[in-house]
Amino acid sequence: MAKPNASPVRVIEETTGYWRAVFDYPPFNVVDGDVFRALQDLLVRMETTESLRVVVFESALSDFYLSHFDLTGRLGNVMSAIGPTGLPILMDTFVRLTKVPVVSLARIRGCVRGVSSEFVLACDMRFASRENTKLGHPEVGVGLHPGGGGTERLPHLVGRGRALEIVLSANDFDGDTAEQYGYVNRSLPDAELDGFVDALARRIGSFDRRALVAAKHLVNQVSLPPFDRLLDAFTSFGTALGWPEAQNRINTVLGRGLQRDAGFEKNWPEVLGTLVETGKKGVGDDSHS
Amino acid sequence: MAKPNASPVRVIEETTGYWRAVFDYPPFNVVDGDVFRALQDLLVRMETTESLRVVVFESALSDFYLSHFDLTGRLGNVMSAIGPTGLPILMDTFVRLTKVPVVSLARIRGCVRGVSSEFVLACDMRFASRENTKLGHPEVGVGLHPGGGGTERLPHLVGRGRALEIVLSANDFDGDTAEQYGYVNRSLPDAELDGFVDALARRIGSFDRRALVAAKHLVNQVSLPPFDRLLDAFTSFGTALGWPEAQNRINTVLGRGLQRDAGFEKNWPEVLGTLVETGKKGVGDDSHS
Amino acid sequence: MAKPNASPVRVIEETTGYWRAVFDYPPFNVVDGDVFRALQDLLVRMETTESLRVVVFESALSDFYLSHFDLTGRLGNVMSAIGPTGLPILMDTFVRLTKVPVVSLARIRGCVRGVSSEFVLACDMRFASRENTKLGHPEVGVGLHPGGGGTERLPHLVGRGRALEIVLSANDFDGDTAEQYGYVNRSLPDAELDGFVDALARRIGSFDRRALVAAKHLVNQVSLPPFDRLLDAFTSFGTALGWPEAQNRINTVLGRGLQRDAGFEKNWPEVLGTLVETGKKGVGDDSHS
Numbered sequence: 001m002a003k004p005n006a007s008p009v010r011v012i013e014e015t016t017g018y019w020r021a022v023f024d025y026p027p028f029n030v031v032d033g034d035v036f037r038a039l040q041d042l043l044v045r046m047e048t049t050e051s052l053r054v055v056v057f058e059s060a061l062s063d064f065y066l067s068h069f070d071l072t073g074r075l076g077n078v079m080s081a082i083g084p085t086g087l088p089i090l091m092d093t094f095v096r097l098t099k100v101p102v103v104s105l106a107r108i109r110g111c112v113r114g115v116s117s118e119f120v121l122a123c124d125m126r127f128a129s130r131e132n133t134k135l136g137h138p139e140v141g142v143g144l145h146p147g148g149g150g151t152e153r154l155p156h157l158v159g160r161g162r163a164l165e166i167v168l169s170a171n172d173f174d175g176d177t178a179e180q181y182g183y184v185n186r187s188l189p190d191a192e193l194d195g196f197v198d199a200l201a202r203r204i205g206s207f208d209r210r211a212l213v214a215a216k217h218l219v220n221q222v223s224l225p226p227f228d229r230l231l232d233a234f235t236s237f238g239t240a241l242g243w244p245e246a247q248n249r250i251n252t253v254l255g256r257g258l259q260r261d262a263g264f265e266k267n268w269p270e271v272l273g274t275l276v277e278t279g280k281k282g283v284g285d286d287s288h289s
Numbered sequence: 290m291a292k293p294n295a296s297p298v299r300v301i302e303e304t305t306g307y308w309r310a311v312f313d314y315p316p317f318n319v320v321d322g323d324v325f326r327a328l329q330d331l332l333v334r335m336e337t338t339e340s341l342r343v344v345v346f347e348s349a350l351s352d353f354y355l356s357h358f359d360l361t362g363r364l365g366n367v368m369s370a371i372g373p374t375g376l377p378i379l380m381d382t383f384v385r386l387t388k389v390p391v392v393s394l395a396r397i398r399g400c401v402r403g404v405s406s407e408f409v410l411a412c413d414m415r416f417a418s419r420e421n422t423k424l425g426h427p428e429v430g431v432g433l434h435p436g437g438g439g440t441e442r443l444p445h446l447v448g449r450g451r452a453l454e455i456v457l458s459a460n461d462f463d464g465d466t467a468e469q470y471g472y473v474n475r476s477l478p479d480a481e482l483d484g485f486v487d488a489l490a491r492r493i494g495s496f497d498r499r500a501l502v503a504a505k506h507l508v509n510q511v512s513l514p515p516f517d518r519l520l521d522a523f524t525s526f527g528t529a530l531g532w533p534e535a536q537n538r539i540n541t542v543l544g545r546g547l548q549r550d551a552g553f554e555k556n557w558p559e560v561l562g563t564l565v566e567t568g569k570k571g572v573g574d575d576s577h578s
Numbered sequence: 579m580a581k582p583n584a585s586p587v588r589v590i591e592e593t594t595g596y597w598r599a600v601f602d603y604p605p606f607n608v609v610d611g612d613v614f615r616a617l618q619d620l621l622v623r624m625e626t627t628e629s630l631r632v633v634v635f636e637s638a639l640s641d642f643y644l645s646h647f648d649l650t651g652r653l654g655n656v657m658s659a660i661g662p663t664g665l666p667i668l669m670d671t672f673v674r675l676t677k678v679p680v681v682s683l684a685r686i687r688g689c690v691r692g693v694s695s696e697f698v699l700a701c702d703m704r705f706a707s708r709e710n711t712k713l714g715h716p717e718v719g720v721g722l723h724p725g726g727g728g729t730e731r732l733p734h735l736v737g738r739g740r741a742l743e744i745v746l747s748a749n750d751f752d753g754d755t756a757e758q759y760g761y762v763n764r765s766l767p768d769a770e771l772d773g774f775v776d777a778l779a780r781r782i783g784s785f786d787r788r789a790l791v792a793a794k795h796l797v798n799q800v801s802l803p804p805f806d807r808l809l810d811a812f813t814s815f816g817t818a819l820g821w822p823e824a825q826n827r828i829n830t831v832l833g834r835g836l837q838r839d840a841g842f843e844k845n846w847p848e849v850l851g852t853l854v855e856t857g858k859k860g861v862g863d864d865s866h867s
Contacts, residue, residue, distance in 0.1 A: 103742075179758075182737050182739075203850070206850075210721075218810065219738060
């Protein structure tokens with residue numbers, strides 16, 4: 001259980017140029033308003049610490065990197081308040097991470113779904129455990145859709161066909177499939193993951209700030225999605241949260257154990273294809289093309 | 290042989306949300322005006338059936354998914370008539386498929402070349418038989434170039450270098466190479482292909498229409514080529530059909546057995562590098578850069 | 579040692595439609611002003627030879643394809659003079675290569691770093707030796723950043739995450755990793771590389787010029803970076819050459835043997851993480867986000 005007032009993100013300063021940010025928010029590292037507040041605080045430190053070159057984002061929990069958006073509604077101000085970029089806090093956090101003059105590496109073990117996938121997609125690089133990664137976008141399976149950049153960032157990384165598979169299937173992707181698709185940079189044997197990422201972080205930590213910042217800026221110029229597309233997705237996601245069919249599915253997965261039962265929490269995308277009876281729907285459906 | 294008046298595309302309604310569309314147009318599933326008319330009819334049904342979530346496109350012929358554009362000229366109105374999008378029927382068919390509020394999966398076995406590759410590229414996802422896939426763009430080898438979106442959709446999926454290899458080599462690509470390049474989502478053992486695609490279709494078929502439609506729409510916003518680029522390619526293709534060197538190569542492959550001989554039809558890209566003598570050309574060539 | 583007045587690029591006309599351009603500039607095929615002058619001359623020949631279809635770019639040296647930008651400053655006019663496209667010679671050379679009405683294939687063996695990586699990225703296709711390829715962007719490791727298109731071309735090919743890894747890690751990538759990332763088209767066993775590329779070149783060499791040119795043009799329309807982005811990177815690179823921390827790192831690697839010692843030249847990116855002491859920097863750093 002989380003200690004009262006403990007931050008969900010613990011920062012360890014390995015050197016003046018290399019920090020580790022550890023998600024430590026038991027039992028499941030669910031992404032709620034407190035996680036976003038901690039990330040906003042960390043971003044300010046990253047933006048203003050001149051000695052800093054690189055931050056590795058990792059988890060203290062073996063089975064959960066970050067699990068997913070809090071579906072019980074403890075979201076604080078992330079959907080409504082506006083951050084320094086002029087975007088809502090949820091988007092602002094991810095957009096600032098892509099532009100901060102510090103390199104961000106995601107060291108991935110465990111479950112990383114929905115908004116958590118969007119967090120790692122906003123990191124500069126992603127390295128995943130071959131044996132212990134469940135990465136994906138289950139939103140459509142609970143009647144919603146990604147709203148924090150997933151639909152905008154995935155097509156550039158993996159192409160339209162694989163982006164549609166990830167988003168419309170609502171399935172988990174293991175480390176090797178994620179590597180094959182380009183969803184992560186590399187899938188590494190779990191025993192090699194820490195050493196690989198640490199060596200890379202120390203190497204980057206030894207480089208000059210101006211060179212790193214200029215290079216990241218140039219790559220960003222041709223690879224980041226435009227604000228208006230990100231905002232479209234976010235706005236549409238806000239609307240979707242009010243759809244009755246989504247609320248019905250969310251209540252069903254919460255009732256079955258989401259955010260309570262560890263076994264269900266690890267594997268819940270498996271059941272999304274059987275939440276409602278099929279072949280009987282279609283009456284009164286409202287759609288937009 | 291095709292039965293008179295039989296549609297080249299047979300629709301099987303597995304559930305109210307999941308249909309299979311089976312190309313059944315012996316002997317080779319050649320793409321002619323009748324195939325486009327059947328696809329146009331199917332698109333209207335897909336656009337207006339509220340219960341529908343997903344259509345799997347597959348073939349009844351083991352060696353041919355869709356072979357290629359009819360090079361004997363039975364093209365009906367596909368190059369001249371304008372469809373609902375304001376684009377010529379050939380482009381209109383593919384553009385509407387990318388935007389229809391229904392998910393499209395291509396289950397690929399056999400030969401899929403030229404305009405047929407462009408059909409699967411317009412589907413939302415592509416799954417190919419590891420042992421039995423010959424996918425490619427032989428157009429340049431007969432003096433033409435892709436005109437139905439191949440040159441616009443491939444670079445986004447596979448990058449400029451591999452797109453140029455696919456288009457300029459005029460070679461076939463097997464399932465595993467197509468997967469490695471990102472040309473298809475996955476290459477699967479032939480024995481597992483049907484089960485994989487059927488499970489995915491039933492899963493997607495159980496999801497809510499609004500969620501699927503909104504998610505597809507958002508991915509489309511950042512991954513579809515612009516109309517004017519598609520139209521450039523189509524117009525240039527129409528011009529190329531009149532080039533004498535193209536007509537010469539087309540007549541040569543038709544003379545050797547294309548659209549008549551099953552053995553030649555399966556393997557014809559293999560001979561495209563030896564259709565004309567090399568080292569003796571170059572006089573009076575007309576080119577545009 | 580290079581013979582006086584010998585061109586660093588030797589052209590072998592295999593047929594009227596297929597040439598080989600061989601980098602032969604011992605000891606390391608360093609990219610200096612003379613190499614760019616030879617490439618500019620070759621581009622004029624490629625642009626004006628109507629019989630030509632394809633050029634294979636390869637090296638006469640087994641360990642070096644092209645090593646990297648001359649860091650001792652023998653750059654001639656490549657940073658200052660303006661070429662036919664209106665861009666500085668360095669950019670002009672690469673931009674013209676992407677648009678020339680001839681297909682360019684890079685047959686890669688040995689070291690290919692920095693501006694040399696940018697050369698192969700400007701070729702239409704890249705095929706690499708599985709056993710003998712060291713491809714990468716070490717610029718950031720010497721305090722600079724890519725300035726000849728690397729930061730603009732890589733994200734389209736490999737996605738933002740892998741582009742940032744290549745550019746910010748300053749590490750070498752072997753043939754198989756480059757293939758996995760989409761950095762090269764294919765990694766082939768060294769013994770098969772010559773045969774594969776030669777067969778592909780002869781095949782393309784047999785095709786009609788108009789078809790090849792139109793197809794390449796259409797792919798280019800949706801896959802080349804805009805001029806202004808390329809120029810941003812080039813201008814920023816020119817500025818970076820004057821940064822004191824970059825000059826310090828460059829002098830350090832030159833002092834350790836770069837462009838003099840073959841052993842160091844083969845492996846120098848390995849030491850870039852230890853050129854300066856870490857954890858002590860950060861005072862007075864100047865940065866731009």
